Each structure stands twice: as structure tokens, then as C-alpha cells.
Amino acid sequence: MANVKYKTLVGLEIHVQLKTKTKMFCSCPTGFGGEPNTRVCPVCLGMPGVLPVMNKKAYEFSVLAGLALNCSISRFTKWDRKSYYYPDLPKNYQISQYDLPMSEHGYIEIPIDGGETKKIRILRAHLEEDAGKNSHTAGNYSQVDLNRAGTPLLEIVTEPDLSNGSEVRSLAQQLQRIVRYLGVSEADMQKGHMRFEPNINIVGEIDGKEFKTAIAEIKNLNSFRALERSVDYETKRQLEEYLETRKGMGQVPKTTRGWDADREITVHQRSKEAANDYRYFPDPDLVPVVLDDAWFEQIKSNMVELPLAKERKFVSEYGLSDYDAGVLTSERTMAEYFEDAIKAGGDAKRVCNFLTQTGLKLANEAGKSFVEFGVEAEKLAKLSKMVSDGDINASAATSLISKMVENNEDPMVLAEKFNLLQKSDTGELEAIVDQVFADNPQAVDDARPGSKKEKKSKGFLMGQVMQKTKGQANPKIVSSILAKKLSE
Amino acid sequence: MKKKLDHDEVREVALLARLELCDKEVEEFATQLSSILGYIEKLDELDTDDVEPLAHSLPINNVFREDIPHECLSRDKALGNAPDADDEFFMVPKILDDNSNG
Ligand SMILES: [Zn+2]
Numbered sequence: 118m119a120n121v122k123y124k125t126l127v128g129l130e131i132h133v134q135l136k137t138k139t140k141m142f143c144s145c146p147t148g149f150g151g152e153p154n155t156r157v158c159p160v161c162l163g164m165p166g167v168l169p170v171m172n173k174k175a176y177e178f179s180v181l182a183g184l185a186l187n188c189s190i191s192r193f194t195k196w197d198r199k200s201y202y203y204p205d206l207p208k209n210y211q212i213s214q215y216d217l218p219m220s221e222h223g224y225i226e227i228p229i230d231g232g233e234t235k236k237i238r239i240l241r242a243h244l245e246e247d248a249g250k251n252s253h254t255a256g257n258y259s260q261v262d263l264n265r266a267g268t269p270l271l272e273i274v275t276e277p278d279l280s281n282g283s284e285v286r287s288l289a290q291q292l293q294r295i296v297r298y299l300g301v302s303e304a305d306m307q308k309g310h311m312r313f314e315p316n317i318n319i320v321g322e323i324d325g326k327e328f329k330t331a332i333a334e335i336k337n338l339n340s341f342r343a344l345e346r347s348v349d350y351e352t353k354r355q356l357e358e359y360l361e362t363r364k365g366m367g368q369v370p371k372t373t374r375g376w377d378a379d380r381e382i383t384v385h386q387r388s389k390e391a392a393n394d395y396r397y398f399p400d401p402d403l404v405p406v407v408l409d410d411a412w413f414e415q416i417k418s419n420m421v422e423l424p425l426a427k428e429r430k431f432v433s434e435y436g437l438s439d440y441d442a443g444v445l446t447s448e449r450t451m452a453e454y455f456e457d458a459i460k461a462g463g464d465a466k467r468v469c470n471f472l473t474q475t476g477l478k479l480a481n482e483a484g485k486s487f488v489e490f491g492v493e494a495e496k497l498a499k500l501s502k503m504v505s506d507g508d509i510n511a512s513a514a515t516s517l518i519s520k521m522v523e524n525n526e527d528p529m530v531l532a533e534k535f536n537l538l539q540k541s542d543t544g545e546l547e548a549i550v551d552q553v554f555a556d557n558p559q560a561v562d563d564a565r566p567g568s569k570k571e572k573k574s575k576g577f578l579m580g581q582v583m584q585k586t587k588g589q590a591n592p593k594i595v596s597s598i599l600a601k602k603l604s605e
Numbered sequence: 606m607k608k609k610l611d612h613d614e615v616r617e618v619a620l621l622a623r624l625e626l627c628d629k630e631v632e633e634f635a636t637q638l639s640s641i642l643g644y645i646e647k648l649d650e651l652d653t654d655d656v657e658p659l660a661h662s663l664p665i666n667n668v669f670r671e672d673i674p675h676e677c678l679s680r681d682k683a684l685g686n687a688p689d690a691d692d693e694f695f696m697v698p699k700i701l702d703d704n705s706n707g
Pocket residue numbers: 140143144145156157158159160161162267
């Protein structure tokens with residue numbers, strides 16, 4: 118058995134569809150679905166004689182995303198034509214950015230084990246237009262739908278800094294949260310808003326001799342799970358193949374492989390013998406973009422606190438677990454709602470429990486997010502204070518959340534209406550304790566300090582008080598009354 | 606003129622342009638393309654050391670539109686000029702090795 122040491126190098130090419138209302142160079146509406154070829158015009162159909170005009174919003178969205186990815190933002194960019202020979206872009210070229218991308222040299226941080234983060238370098242991020250869709254179902258023909266042609270895409274290219282499937286998945290999830298926080302993309306993988314193409318190879322040593330496998334690019338990944346699994350599968354496959362053939366980079370060509378989601382394997386699609394010759398050249402129909410200070414500042418003013426920073430803050434400042442912080446920061450609206458509730462005086466852990474347990478359950482049942490119920494954060498904060506003050510117990514709080522979701526009333530009003538308030542009146546509770554003592558003299562004797570059955574009997578007396586008050590006595594106050602009276 | 610394009614180079618260019626050439630055309634275009642390249646090479650005589658590369662021939666920047674949807678073409682019109690279409694789609698000869706972005 119050979120002595121093998123190796124590591125996996127994964128770089129990603131990512132396409133993120135921007136959430137503009139219209140396409141990049143024409144005023145056709147964007148959006149998933151729509152009857153085929155109903156969101157098209159002479160510009161995106163590639164008719165002769167038409168002129169593309171740049172969507173300002175798309176540019177601003179990409180600058181914002183570039184900033185969030187710690188990229189340096191170019192103040193001068195231009196548009197290039199990239200030769201393209203499939204009918205889903207009928208111009209025969211794709212408008213993209215070649216030598217002057219709008220942003221480059223950034224990084225994205227991903228959480229790894231032990232609360233640490235790893236920086237994945239970003240080579241560049243540029244804007245380009247999406248293609249339409251070809252489908253190959255009808256006999257000897259392929260059908261073309263150009264609804265998507267011309268939709269703005271941000272292409273992000275990372276350095277090969279990722280080492281395994283779980284890191285790749287983590288990057289994808291971070292990126293999804295970032296672009297959603299920024300409001301620049303819906304980032305739904307199933308709808309193709311985010312498309313990931315990992316480039317994978319392995320480098321290592323066999324019996325002290327270095328080796329490198331040829332790079333494989335994987336396509337057709339439309340879920341986080343597929344992304345993670347495909348990278349791990351491909352690593353294993355390349356290693357096995359190399360051990361068998363001993364042929365690596367330079368001896369075998371780069372390949373493209375497709376992910377077969379049913380069999381969970383990658384399948385060979387084609388070899389890339391020669392580098393693609395895209396013959397980029399500047400698009401004469403589009404003028405360059407100059408980002409001056411005033412415009413740049415205006416775009417920067419839309420920057421928000423990013424999800425990973427928020428998540429860390431939730432752990433360090435509010436003492437939440439990593440898991441809870443992750444759940445609360447998965448959506449920006451939820452994270453901000455939580456923070457509003459804390460500002461309004463809610464206890465962090467209690468509000469967190471309200472949201473991640475009862476709140477999430479109710480939201481899932483209703484098929485929307487908790488924030489969409491419209492219960493003000495202040496009301497949740499008040500509910501939290503009612504528990505802290507002993508007005509209600511935890512189980513009452515749970516049922517009050519459901520009631521608040523139903524009719525959005527004040528929690529104190531609801532607690533009174535549904536008789537959920539705890540009895541905290543010391544005088545009233547003392548009278549009840551006296552009654553319980555009179556009814557149970559043996560238990561009282563057994564519960565005196567130093568008695569063998571002290572603990573058990575005390576519990577029994579507490580239970581009797583609770584029974585008499587139908588569970589509404591404040592247990593803390595009853596406990597202190599019991600302690601006082603038993604040591605008298 | 607530095608050198609004449611050889612036949613393989615012409616065939617490579619034809620492949621990139623998705624053109625099918627017969628041998629006679631390859632010979633013909635080798636001569637024509639070489640003479641065009643030779644003509645362009647004349648520009649090499651200019652000293653451009655101190656000249657900034659030009660991104661665009663027009664002295665204007667930042668031509669934008671607002672992100673407001675306008676009406677599209679009707680599907681009948683959109684498909685009307687196509688060599689072949691069904692009720693919904695453009696029809697093209699079957700794509701065998703689909704490496705498109707979609
Ligand atoms: Zn259009």
C-alpha cells in the first residue's frame with residue numbers, strides 16, 4: 118500500500134442573479150417563470166440595429182456586493198463582448214467585463230470548526246448578462262426560451278482556497294446570506310439565482326513523489342447538498358483514478374463533469390483539450406462606467422452590518438449559542454427584529470427562545486417568517502419582561518405568543534383575559550400556605566429543616582399550594598414563604 | 606507583410622466563426638486574411654508608448670437607464686422572424702454538446 122498524502126484544492130465560479138426589476142441592457146421585466154418568450158424585446162432578442170442601455174441599479178447592486186466581499190472597487194470599467202455560440206444568447210456574444218472588472222482582490226470569511234473563520238480569496242467579481250434556456254425535449258429540435266436572456270448576473274471567481282465539500286457549502290451559505298442582507302439577490306438555488314461551478318483537483322505525495330491531478334469542473338449543482346457531496350465525491354474519484362492510472366495534470370486534459378443527483382456521482386461530460394478562445398473585445402455599443410466619489414458614497418450608504426459580524430455579536434454580546442445565533446441571523450429581518458426586541462428591554466436568551474422555538478414553529482406552520490406575523494418587537498420584549506418579573510411562567514409565555522400572533526394584542530391584556538397571570542400577592546399566598554399547613558400537619562413536621570424527609574415534604578406542600586391556586590402561584594414567592602414559615 | 610497565414614490557421618479561424626470552408630476557399634482566405642493583417646500591421650509603425658489605451662471611441666461615460674419595466678414584444682411578434690418556431694419556443698437544430706450557460 119502506497120503512502121499517500123494529499124489535499125483538495127477547490128475554487129468556485131459563482132453566478133448570482135441580481136434582484137433588479139428589469140434586465141441589464143433593456144427594460145424587459147426579470148423574474149422566475151413567465152410564459153416562454155414573453156419577456157423579450159428587440160434588444161434581448163439580438164435584433165440588428167438595437168442599442169443596449171445599462172441598468173443603473175444593476176451596477177449599484179454589484180458595487181455593493183463587491184464591497185461586502187472586501188473587493189477593491191474599480192472607478193473605471195468597460196464592457197466587452199465574449200464570443201458565444203449557443204442560441205440562448207442570440208447576439209452570438211455575451212456582454213461581460215474582461216480586463217477591467219468592476220471589482221477584484223477581495224475575500225469572503227467562512228466559519229470553520231472551533232469558532233474560527235477562514236478567509237477565501239476572491240480573484241474578481243464582475244457584471245455580465247445571463248443567457249436564456251435551451252431545452253432538448255422535442256424530437257430533432259432544441260427549444261429556446263429567451264425570457265432569462267439579458268438578466269444581470271454577478272460572476273464571482275474565488276481562488277482555489279477551499280479544501281473540502283463542507284467548506285464549499287459553508288461559503289455558499291455565507292454568500293447567500295450576504296446577498297440577501299444586501300437585498301441585491303433573492304439567492305434561491307432551486308430557482309437558479311445562485312449557480313456554483315467548483316473547479317477541483319488534488320495535490321499530494323505518493324511515497325515521497327509529488328503529484329497533481331487534472332482539474333475537473335462540476336456543473337448542474339442546484340442545492341447546497343449537491344454542492345457539498347459533489348466536491349467530496351470528486352475528490353475521492355480523482356484520487357482513486359490517479360492511483361490506478363498515475364496520470365495527472367498535463368498528461369490528461371481538464372474536464373467538465375455533471376452531477377447526477379440521483380446516483381450522487383459526477384459524470385464525465387467533455388474534455389477541454391484547448392483553452393477556450395472567447396475573443397473578447399470592447400463593446401462599441403456601450404460606453405464606460407466612471408464611479409465618482411459622490412456616487413460611490415451614495416452606494417456605500419446602503420451598506421448594512423453583514424451576517425457573520427451580526428452572528429458573532431449575538432454570541433459575544435448577547436451570550437447566545439453559536440447555533441441560536443446562526444438561526445437568528447439566517448434572515449436579516451429576523452436578526453433586526455431580535456435586536457429591536459433587545460433594545461426594547463427584552464432579555465436576550467428569553468427573546469431568542471421565543472423566536473427560535475415557539476416563534477419558528479408557528480412560522481413554519483403558517484408558511485411564512487415570524488416577522489411577517491406583524492407582532493411588534495416591543496410586544497415580545499414586554500412578554501420577556503413579564504416572565505422576568507414573575508407575572509407569568511414560561512408555559513404561559515408560550516401560549517401567549519400564539520395568542521399574540523392571532524390577534525396582535527398587548528401580552529399583559531391577553532394574560533389577564535386568559536387568566537394566565539401568576540399570583541404574586543404575598544398576603545394572599547401566605548393565607549393559602551397557612552391553610553395547606555393546617556390540612557397537612559404531618560407533612561409540615563417532615564418538612565422542617567433537618568428532617569430526613571425535608572426535601573420531599575417541602576415539594577409536597579408546594580404542590581398543594583399550586584393545586585389550590587390552579588397553578589398560578591408564583592413559585593419563587595411560595596418557596597420563600599414556605600422557607601420562612603417552616604423555620605419559625 | 607511578415608508572413609502568410611497557413612492553412613491550419615485559416616481553418617482554426619473558420620472553426621471559431623463556425624464557417625465551413627472548402628480547400629479552395631481556405632487558399633483564397635489565406636491570401637485575403639494575410640493581406641488584411643499586413644495592412645493593419647502598418648499601425649505598428651506608430652510610436653504609442655505614451656498613449657493611454659482607449660476604452661471607447663466616444664468621449665462620454667455613464668449612460669444609464671432607470672430600473673423601470675416597459676412593455677415587451679408579444680410572443681407572436683417575438684417568434685415571427687424566426688426561421689422556425691412552435692407556439693411557445695424558438696426551434697433550432699438539436700444542440701448535441703450543450704455547454705451553454707443555461
Ligand atoms: Zn428585452
